[in-house]
Amino acid sequence: MLEKLILDTRSYRRFYQEVDVKTDQLNKLIDYARMGGSARNAQPLKYMILNKAEDNARMFPFLGWAGYLAEWKGPEEGERPSAYIICLLDTSLSTEGDCDLGIATQNIMLGATEMGLGGCRIASFSPEIRNEFSIPSHLQILLVLALGKPKEIVVVEKLDADSDIKYWRTHDQVHHVPKRSLGEIIVRKSVENSN
Ligand SMILES: Cc1cc2nc3c(=O)[nH]c(=O)nc-3n(C[C@H](O)[C@H](O)[C@H](O)COP(=O)(O)O)c2cc1C
Numbered sequence: 001m002l003e004k005l006i007l008d009t010r011s012y013r014r015f016y017q018e019v020d021v022k023t024d025q026l027n028k029l030i031d032y033a034r035m036g037g038s039a040r041n042a043q044p045l046k047y048m049i050l051n052k053a054e055d056n057a058r059m060f061p062f063l064g065w066a067g068y069l070a071e072w073k074g075p076e077e078g079e080r081p082s083a084y085i086i087c088l089l090d091t092s093l094s095t096e097g098d099c100d101l102g103i104a105t106q107n108i109m110l111g112a113t114e115m116g117l118g119g120c121r122i123a124s125f126s127p128e129i130r131n132e133f134s135i136p137s138h139l140q141i142l143l144v145l146a147l148g149k150p151k152e153i154v155v156v157e158k159l160d161a162d163s164d165i166k167y168w169r170t171h172d173q174v175h176h177v178p179k180r181s182l183g184e185i186i187v188r189k190s191v192e193n194s195n
Pocket of ligand 1: 009010011012013064065066067120121122123124125154167177
């Protein structure tokens with residue numbers, strides 16, 4: 001069950017835009033984020049929710065999608081996210097939040113999958129988001145999470161040690177994402193000194 005949830009929690013970039021993501025759902029996902037571990041238990045992460053069509057339209061132009069798919073400029077109108085969570089670091093509480101961010105956003109992504117939703121972390125965003133959404137200066141923008149009901153199939157592929165890490169799309173629009181093997185990422189202890 002946990003394994004299926006983890007495997008299904010992929011990065012999705014095309015959505016049924018007409019399916020709303022409700023504020024209650026977003027609050028629940030942020031509640032999952034809140035329960036994640038935090039260095040020094042400082043809990044410096046804050047979140048801004050967007051899920052109204054007009055706000056989503058304001059956010060979309062500031063985001064960079066799937067850098068490896070050079071020909072693709074991001075989801076078309078009709079396949080765009082129904083919600084966003086802007087992940088913020090409250091610098092009055094801590095100057096470092098990257099580990100917390102990974103934990104928090106994975107909780108959100110797992111929770112989204114369980115709700116029949118999906119999303120994508122977007123680190124490629126314009127700093128103009130700050131002005132557009134009047135984000136105060138003590139809140140550093142770390143990441144934007146795009147969310148919606150996924151409208152694409154994502155398949156995990158085997159990545160050999162010498163092959164390309166780039167994801168790709170086939171003509172049927174299936175998204176393929178290569179992952180390193182377990183054998184490659186487990187570092188073996190060197191043979192103990194027999195003396
Ligand atoms: C910290 C972080 C930043 C990312 N930024 C972007 C981004 O700016 N644009 C994008 O389309 N995908 C982004 N992604 C999604 C990755 O491309 C994706 O995680 C990777 O291809 C592996 O696919 P998977 O999430 O389905 O395992 C980001 C992922 C992470 C973890």
